Amino acid sequence: MNLSSGIKYSFLVVVVVLMQNKVVVSEEAIKVHLAEGRTDLEEFASKLEMTLNQWYPYIKGLLSSDxxxxxxxxxxxxxxxxxxxxxxxxxxxxxxxxxxxxxxIDYYQTHQHDVGSMIHELVHLIQEYPKNVCPTWLIEGIADYVRYYHFHRQDQHTDRVRGKLFLMPRKPSRRQSWRDGYATTAFFLDYVVANVREDFLYWINKSCRDGHYRESIWKKLTGHSIIKLWRKMIKNG
Known part of the structure; x- marks a missing residue:
């Protein structure tokens, strides 16, 4: 991986994380680096670093393993x-x-409101599933589920840096599939969590991380096959 020259690496620091009006001392640290002279992104980088450090303990808990x-x-x-x-x-x-x-850098120069895309990537680093076990559509769906239904939902769907409204994922159509990943799978996961089994994310995440994921786990956890759950969501979601 070719990283730009002139970028300085940082060492572990102790970060004071503010979550839900409580001060939590954390040994984790997320550091955002800019190449020298990129003053146009300084404000964005500062906000991004603060936000990722605030949300890291929450996401780590959401996708915890015992x-x-x-x-x-x-x-x-x-x-x-x-x-x-x-x-x-x-x-x-x-x-x-x-x-x-x-x-x-070309994208974030004009999309400095899009912190959610970085939340999505942060989820991937926390997931760290064994290779060739959890399907890609589910990996990406979980990352977008955390992004939209936790990060953006808590912010009332609005990023106030530029006042832009973040549209939540739309209900999928009959032409779509749970295997489409990203926002489509995220909507499906939210439906299952909200309407079928509240702790579904914990168990599906655990099955991926333990290397035991099979499609049959959907029926084991919910009593319904994945296709039946999808059809119920299309009809009622």
């Missing part, structure tokens, strides 16, 4: 860098091996 997953440990330090990406369609991406989030 003692039955002994080989898993969430990242302690995460670095966020901005650079120009060859693929212009890429907004941001996470590297679990390097505990790094890369943001497309």
């Amino acid at each position: 003692s039955s997953t002994p080989n898993y440990s969430p990242p302690v330090t995460i670095n966020v860098f901005f650079e120009r990406m060859e693929d212009k369609s890429t907004i941001a991406m996470a590297s679990s091996e390097g505990r790094i989030i890369l943001g497309n």
Whole structure:
């Protein structure tokens, strides 16, 4: 991974995280780095760093693993860098091996309200599922579920930096599938959590992280096959 020159790395720091009006001392640290001279993104970088550090303990708890997953440990330090990406369609991406989030500097120059996309990548670093176990559509769906139905919902769907309204995912149509991932799967997950089983996210996340995920787990956890749940959501969601 080619990171821009002139970027300074940081070491572990102790961060005071403000969550729900409580001061929580955390050893985790998320540091946002800008290349020298990028003063146009300083305000955004400062807000992003504060927001990611505030939300990290919450997301880590939301996607927690108990003692039955002994080989898993969430990242302690995460670095966020901005650079120009060859693929212009890429907004941001996470590297679990390097505990790094890369943001497309061309995108964030004009989308400084889009902190939610970085929340999505932060979720990926916390997920850290074994390879070839949890399907990609579910991995991306969980990340967007956390982004929209926790991060944006708590902010009443509005990012106040520019006053732009964040539209929540629309109800999928009959032509779509739960395998579409991202916002479509996120809507489906929210329906299941809200209407079928409140702790569904915990168990589906655990099955992915433990390496035991199978599609049959949907019926085991809810009493309904995944296709029946999807049809119920289309009809009633």
